[in-house]
Amino acid sequence: MERNPQLTCHLRGCRGSPRGFRRAEPMRSEGKTLRWHIHDLAVRWGWEIRRWPHPATYEAALAAVLRARDVNCVIDVGANRGQFGLLIRRLGYRGRIVSVEPGSEALAVLRALSAADGDWIAVHMALGADPGKATLGVASSDDLSSLRPLAPLAKSYFPEAAQSVRTEDVTVSTLDSRFDEFVSGLAAPRVFLKIDTQGYDLEVLKGARGVLPTVQVVQVEVSFFPLYEDVPPWYAAISWCEAHGFGLYGLFPVLRDPGGQLVEADAILVRVAAQDVRRGSRVETGGGSGVQAHESNIRPSPC
Structure with a gap:
């Protein structure tokens, strides 16, 4: 989401x-x-005035890690209408953006945005663990569209937005097979891989094993109460990334239920030495700055 x-x-x-x-x-x-x-x-009057982005926010953490890792290519899988691309541009990122989106209506908006940007590419496809064909369930609010069926919980949270309006046949590829195309022209790619595929994030990661050494940062969405059917437990994608050389940088809430329970969060992971993560020692993020391996100790610099 x-x-x-x-x-x-x-x-x-x-x-x-x-x-x-x-x-x-x-x-x-x-x-x-x-x-x-x-x-x-x-x-x-019930308001708070503060500097944007506040050092404790997702936006500040995102800006800090983009700078610290000297990222020059952001691959946005499940880009929807380009919200993430617009955000990182606003945060000062000026490198390449590759936005991957399977939904036709969202893609039309995305292409209009990318056409006005000198280094932003929109790609019409889905990414997964294996190449092939799949059916995209398009929801009335297309940021909820997914290759997985919506669970009853999603329909209770979003009774109007989660209505299924149609399906689309989409091509599924793997990041391994398309990576060279995405980073073409970059002498030394340093990639931020952002994945937000509504329950399909782990499948995207499985199709990216071969290119992970080039990836400096991974962002995935984790669901504590699944909004889609047949999704793995919330920790599965984090554990998979840790097994492939990444450590947790932070968890940032996306959605809470009316009682305050966390439903979804974005997890940012950075490439680190495994022994540093296990000891909970200071982990270098590049550029001479570092973050603690535990979320509570993250203090990214404000923009």
């Missing part, structure tokens, strides 16, 4: 520009700064 970019702004819950308030010289008023008065007024 793609994140809503409207929620990533200074004023929590606002729909304004993510640029928000700029740092300014403090103006004094009876011993207190103007900034303090504005903040106090906002709190009284």
Whole structure:
């Protein structure tokens, strides 16, 4: 499920520009700064003003790891309408983006976005463990479309958005077989592999075994209460990545149920030495910066 970019702004819950308030010289008023008065007024109205992206947020972690790993190619599998590509551009990433999307309507929007960008490629296909054909179930909200059937839980959470409207026959390839095409022209590819395929992430990883040494960062979506049928347990993709040389950088909530339980989260993993992860020692992320192997100790630098 793609994140809503409207929620990533200074004023929590606002729909304004993510640029928000700029740092300014403090103006004094009876011993207190103007900034303090504005903040106090906002709190009284139930708002919070903060620098974007806040150091503890998903956006800040994403920006930090893109910089630290010197990523020059982002492969976005399950790109939908390009939300992730727009986000990383807004965070300052200027390298190549390869967006892979099987849905025809979402692809049309994605292609329009990528056409206006000098280094953004939209590819019409699905990726999985093996090449072949598959059926894409298209939901009324196409960011819920999947190669797996929707589970009853999804329909209870999203009674309108999760309605199945049609199916599409799609071509399935593997990242191993398409990787050279995706990174063509890059002398030394340093890849961020982002996967958001609504229950199919582990299959995509299995089809990428041969190219993983070039991948510096992996992002997968994990479901604690599966919204699709026949999906592996939430820890399966994380365990698979750890077995292939990655360590957990952080877990970032995407969806909670009305009672507050975590339903889905994005997991970011970075390539690390296995012994460092197991000891919980400081793990180098490149560029002279590091993060702790445990999520609670992650302190990415703000943009």
